[in-house]
Amino acid sequence: MTRKQRNRRVAARWIILLGAIFFVLPGCSTSSLTPIGEQGFQLEEDEQRIWREARELQKRFDQSGLIDEDPVLHDYINQLAGRIAPEKFKEQVRMEVKVLKHPAPNAFALPHGPLYIHSGFLARMDSEAQLAAVLGHEMSHVVYRHTLQTFRSVKQGAAFTSTLAVIGAPAGIYGLGVVLLGSVGALAAVSGYAQGLEEEADGEGLRIMARAGYDPHEAVRVMESLKTYLEQEEIKEPFFFSTHPRVEERIGSYRRIIAREFADPEGRQGKEEFTTKTARALLENALLEISRGRFTAAQEGIEKSLARDPTNSRAHFALAELFRQRSLDQDRVNAESEYKITIDLEPGMAEAHRGIGLLYYSTDRMKPATEHLRTYLELSPAAKDRAYIEQYLRKIDPGGMYP
Amino acid sequence: MNRKLFCSFPLFLGLTLLTSCVVPYAQISGKHVASSENFSVDVPDGWRQHNASADLVKKLKDILEKRHKLEWDVLRLTRDGLLLQQIAIGRIPIEKELPNTKRKLAQGMLPLDTAELVIDNFRANTNLTHQEITENAPAAFGGQPGFKLHYTYRAEEQLKMEGVFYGVLVGPWLYYALYEAPAQHYFQKDLAVFDKTVASFQFVKTGS
Numbered sequence: 001m002t003r004k005q006r007n008r009r010v011a012a013r014w015i016i017l018l019g020a021i022f023f024v025l026p027g028c029s030t031s032s033l034t035p036i037g038e039q040g041f042q043l044e045e046d047e048q049r050i051w052r053e054a055r056e057l058q059k060r061f062d063q064s065g066l067i068d069e070d071p072v073l074h075d076y077i078n079q080l081a082g083r084i085a086p087e088k089f090k091e092q093v094r095m096e097v098k099v100l101k102h103p104a105p106n107a108f109a110l111p112h113g114p115l116y117i118h119s120g121f122l123a124r125m126d127s128e129a130q131l132a133a134v135l136g137h138e139m140s141h142v143v144y145r146h147t148l149q150t151f152r153s154v155k156q157g158a159a160f161t162s163t164l165a166v167i168g169a170p171a172g173i174y175g176l177g178v179v180l181l182g183s184v185g186a187l188a189a190v191s192g193y194a195q196g197l198e199e200e201a202d203g204e205g206l207r208i209m210a211r212a213g214y215d216p217h218e219a220v221r222v223m224e225s226l227k228t229y230l231e232q233e234e235i236k237e238p239f240f241f242s243t244h245p246r247v248e249e250r251i252g253s254y255r256r257i258i259a260r261e262f263a264d265p266e267g268r269q270g271k272e273e274f275t276t277k278t279a280r281a282l283l284e285n286a287l288l289e290i291s292r293g294r295f296t297a298a299q300e301g302i303e304k305s306l307a308r309d310p311t312n313s314r315a316h317f318a319l320a321e322l323f324r325q326r327s328l329d330q331d332r333v334n335a336e337s338e339y340k341i342t343i344d345l346e347p348g349m350a351e352a353h354r355g356i357g358l359l360y361y362s363t364d365r366m367k368p369a370t371e372h373l374r375t376y377l378e379l380s381p382a383a384k385d386r387a388y389i390e391q392y393l394r395k396i397d398p399g400g401m402y403p
Numbered sequence: 404m405n406r407k408l409f410c411s412f413p414l415f416l417g418l419t420l421l422t423s424c425v426v427p428y429a430q431i432s433g434k435h436v437a438s439s440e441n442f443s444v445d446v447p448d449g450w451r452q453h454n455a456s457a458d459l460v461k462k463l464k465d466i467l468e469k470r471h472k473l474e475w476d477v478l479r480l481t482r483d484g485l486l487l488q489q490i491a492i493g494r495i496p497i498e499k500e501l502p503n504t505k506r507k508l509a510q511g512m513l514p515l516d517t518a519e520l521v522i523d524n525f526r527a528n529t530n531l532t533h534q535e536i537t538e539n540a541p542a543a544f545g546g547q548p549g550f551k552l553h554y555t556y557r558a559e560e561q562l563k564m565e566g567v568f569y570g571v572l573v574g575p576w577l578y579y580a581l582y583e584a585p586a587q588h589y590f591q592k593d594l595a596v597f598d599k600t601v602a603s604f605q606f607v608k609t610g611s
Binding site: 064065291292293294295325327358361362384385387388389391392 | 500503504505506507509511513515516518523526527532533539540541550
């Protein structure tokens, strides 16, 4: 079998699985399989195949160029995951959490253990407890073998063929690989399970975070923050977390479980360390949001950073870029002011000179434009956009130093 | 005999019209003038025009639609098939949002800012992976100051594609010409043809 054929087969299997998640198993109940790490757990034959295929998917993620390689963030999240994960589970599964640089608020787990969380989801969080809630939820999908259960339900169901047709048809045969293997957005949907399984993961996730000493109420708060984001940005992508009914389901489910099991919850939130360790990722995510034109979300992220540290020059720069690119009524004035603050805080930041230089150039203030664009080129001699900047400088002064 | 021929003529005409509606490619050559879109361009010898609305090529259309929005193409050319090489020339109304970003084009935008918006839209396309910009430089297009992007990405089944995109803002439109082909073997083969096509691109009326 060629690699191409194998990829298609893997993609087709996952398509079927996703079809089951969204169309065949809406009322699926909780798992009856022995949880991973419990006595009697054994990897079954069909499960071994699922794990093999999931490893292929994992490779695609890891080679996507979207993994955040910051060791500080990676170690922080993985140490947290290691602290909250059940001991027996850790013995059976090689768990690793990776951050994907993607603004969509999402998190998901592959059945053999790897967990992925988007930077856009981290940006919606305010505390370590919220991160623990999300990690606990995703871990629970792995512990209770929800992928295997879903896979088996599909195999037994009569809708096998029609499910493939429903999901596969819009993408076309060549689209299968793209939809499932080539696109992070599509792959992210792997995290969506039937309602019963999601509730099982909600309950176990809350227990995991509570056992580790975190306040379970934080789980509700992160979902509410997500709901606000989806509403304000009018996001309609088919991500599991992004569809309102499902976010509301999560909020309702968390509230019910908290009322039942954690009547008088106590626990820490862990805001300080979370804030410090995720600060860089938060700002980078804000820049991704700017590039997608989601200015409200970007501004919130940047202002969150500035509230933590008003002297953060990168945050002021990000805000200046946001104003310059949005270009509404007062935006140019605000952009100029933010660039000036950035340069006061960090005079050697080349991009800030570039930004304010371009702002002046586009508003015909050629003298300060020349000054800042020249400074930019001095600070960044190998700038990728050097040809543009030199062209603009030539236009301002045809006989100048950039003939 | 004559009567028979006369009677079969409507049938022949009907069949001709019917097939012309679904034929995905049409042979064209020489200077192509798109008066209502205000440009002209020399069609390279041996290349054919693709009709994306043909039902026969729906699957192909679906694949291409994921790469860039087809409704803005005015002219789409290929020699061996669109998956092997294509040149697309068209224009985007600046009041429209690009498919993958809410940022909008605006009249008077600098070529660098316009190029960066096009790049943002390209990078945010979740149908593609491994998007990379290998060149972003100022370039004249139709005699106007615009920009040129050289890029690569991976599409269906991880096939690495390579492309060049010329763009320029003229009035309320972003005019573009793009060339794409699989990076291996095909891209270099027709790059010179594309450069020649771009050099022949002219606005019919300047300043519109």
